[in-house]
Amino acid sequence: xxxxxxxxxxxxxxxxxxxxxxxxxxxxxxxxxxxxxxxxxxxxxxxxxxxxxxxxxxxxxxxxxxxxxxxxxxxxxxxxxxxxxxxxxxxxxxxx
Amino acid sequence: xxxxxxxxxxxxxxxxxxxxxxxxxxxxxxxxxxxxxxxxxxxxxxxxxxxxxxxxxxxxxxxxxxxxxxxxxxxxxxxxxxxxxxxxxxxxxxxx
Numbered sequence: 402x403x404x405x406x407x408x409x410x411x412x413x414x415x416x417x418x419x420x421x422x423x424x425x426x427x428x429x430x431x432x433x434x435x436x437x438x439x440x441x442x443x444x445x446x447x448x449x450x451x452x453x454x455x456x457x458x459x460x461x462x463x464x465x466x467x468x469x470x471x472x473x474x475x476x477x478x479x480x481x482x483x484x485x486x487x488x489x490x491x492x493x494x495x496x497x
Numbered sequence: 498x499x500x501x502x503x504x505x506x507x508x509x510x511x512x513x514x515x516x517x518x519x520x521x522x523x524x525x526x527x528x529x530x531x532x533x534x535x536x537x538x539x540x541x542x543x544x545x546x547x548x549x550x551x552x553x554x555x556x557x558x559x560x561x562x563x564x565x566x567x568x569x570x571x572x573x574x575x576x577x578x579x580x581x582x583x584x585x586x587x588x589x590x591x592x593x
Contacts, residue, residue: 482564
């Protein structure tokens with residue numbers, strides 16, 4: 402399933418910058434960064450639960466916010482962009 | 498329809514801060530800010546086209562990025578949050 406992850410991490414207080422790095426690092430393991438705090442991921446249900454729990458352990462739930470938007474199979478038809486587009490076609494050929 | 502808008506505006510170059518303010522202002526007319534650069538909007542198709550064109554006129558398409566994610570009717574079941582949740586239940590009673 403296609404999962405969009407958006408996040409705000411409060412870097413004004415202690416350890417915020419570290420939490421921000423760790424959230425990005427965790428998301429990078431599962432998907433593509435399309436904007437500073439936005440990741441597009443193709444995940445199985447179990448991968449989603451693992452990543453969600455991992456992120457829960459990283460953030461300060463009083464200071465930070467993570468949102469997961471679960472788009473269905475036809476997610477490609479549901480995304481439009483203006484300007485720079487760092488999105489990737491996960492289904493395209495991987496050129497190594 | 499439920500439209501999620503995420504954006505990155507490059508504020509390191511001239512007029513970036515102004516573009517950032519104007520993008521947020523335009524989105525505020527149509528929906529709710531749930532994270533710094535993330536808005537949740539309930540829009541008719543024509544409202545979506547109007548807002549998209551408005552935003553196109555605001556950003557620098559070489560520097561900035563806006564992404565629209567169109568979630569179907571059952572969008573509420575497709576959104577999960579961790580930590581601070583500034584989302585709103587559009588269908589709830591509006592208390593004035």
